[in-house]
Amino acid sequence: MSEQYDVVIVGAGNAAFCAALSARESGARVLVLERAPEDVSGGNSRFTAGLMRVAYRGVDDLKRVIPDLSADEIANSDFGVYTEEQFLDDLARVTENRCDPDLAELLVKRSLDTVAWMNAKGVRFTAAWGRQAFNIGGRFKFWGGLTVEAVGGGPGLVQNLTVAAKKHGIDVWYHARAMALLHDDDGIQGVRVKRDGRTIEVAAKAVVLAAGGFQANPEWRTRYLGPGWELAKVRGTRFNTGDGIRMALDAGAAAAGNWSGCHAVAWERNAPEFGDLVVGDQYQKHSYPWGIYLNAEGKRFLDEGADFRNYTYAKYGRVILQQPGQFAWQVFDAKVKSQLRDEYRIKQVTKVVANTLEELVAKLDDVNAAVALEEIKAYNAAVRSDVPFNPNIKDGRCTTGLAINKSNWANTLDTPPFEAYAVTCGITFSFGGLRINTDAQVMSSDGEPIAGLFAAGELVGGIFWFNYPGGSGLTNGAVFGRIAGASAAKAAISAG
């Protein structure tokens, strides 16, 4: 073996760096392996807005994570509370009570403390005034349990984690793809790595897998998520092709979780096959609660106002993929234009504008215009206009009598100019993965921990099913990354 470390971490995203920092803090000599070249490194974590879901009981808890919250900011904001019970309820509700109870409880109970720990390591956070709060009478009211974001979004998060790792003496190899785990009857002994095109073996007393899901692998998508999934666009990195999962399964690991499920959203119809770091997450189109969807047949096909966006966006990508031609249009009128998120104002959008509904439907590419016009008129007639519109709460302003009603925020489409945006399905990450225990040890298919093998982040199965509460992915990677790093260091040090 050409190199020897206590702990090798596979991946260089949020979960990996949290694991590396935690293992180092516990006294281990640590190597991070990143498959991507440095300029496109950082995994999906780098594509994010850096939003992290944490349980907090008020401003004092938030100040543990955002120590530089000013008195003015506090006075001008209504942060509310997001209790551990609420976070657990949200997880249980959106996963239809499938989430592993022990892992879910750890995720929730360690969320605040872990993000505060990241802050102590040098990752800066702020409050998500831009995306998660509405200005009501000059005061920002937060909604949806998602209050904390990394300064600089995903790129800032990865940069700060990388700086922290290097400062703490952690080695990082870029363009170094883990190919296989070296293992024998005593457990994991190291990793076979292709570094700059050369295959070498690195000895390790423990390995943490944090190499992401399989969403960037069209063959696995089709195999596990089902036919048609090869047609989805990948929102993030092209390097998460299931390597970590495959290596662990080859070493006897157990599969867990929702292998046919994934996080997938409305995404610009003409976006490239994989994410683009310049555009980041801005191909997403998340303002559908203020408008309606139309498919190729000119029909609405889901309840745009079923819940706050944070609790529906991750499952609606799948519904769009199921539509004829795998696309849909989001339609808005001028009344809600100022409420559309910043991602609607980038230049890489497929957008049409019109002064009449007749003109609008004629401009919607690949849509049955006559049916679309009737659909919009029927929708307008069904809106309960007597209920006031309030974006800050589930306002109950609904439609009645339609085949698919809209439950909240139902505004009539009657004020020109009208705008429509074409979207398809963008896959974020796969839900199925490896089974771990509460020490983040990877479990074998015989039900025992595999000695020396740990995992964290996207490639862990069992936590997210069917759907996902926004901002839980980074928190999940951080909480279990930190646990995995500490457990791996302990295992390495006790191995001598």
Ligand SMILES: Cc1cc2nc3c(=O)[nH]c(=O)nc-3n(C[C@H](O)[C@H](O)[C@H](O)COP(=O)(O)OP(=O)(O)OC[C@H]3O[C@@H](n4cnc5c(N)ncnc54)[C@H](O)[C@@H]3O)c2cc1C
């Ligand atoms: C556009 C977008 C926006 C998002 N926004 C948010 C958000 O605001 N908040 C939130 O919580 N979540 C968000 N998510 C989800 C979030 O990105 C993931 O849940 C989280 O980043 C996963 O972290 P991870 O460390 O497990 O994986 P990643 O960050 O993807 O890291 C995996 C790493 O493994 C590396 N790798 C893969 N194979 C190998 C190999 N064989 N050898 C070595 N390295 C390998 C990859 O190159 C990568 O560095 C978003 C995702 C996308 C795509």
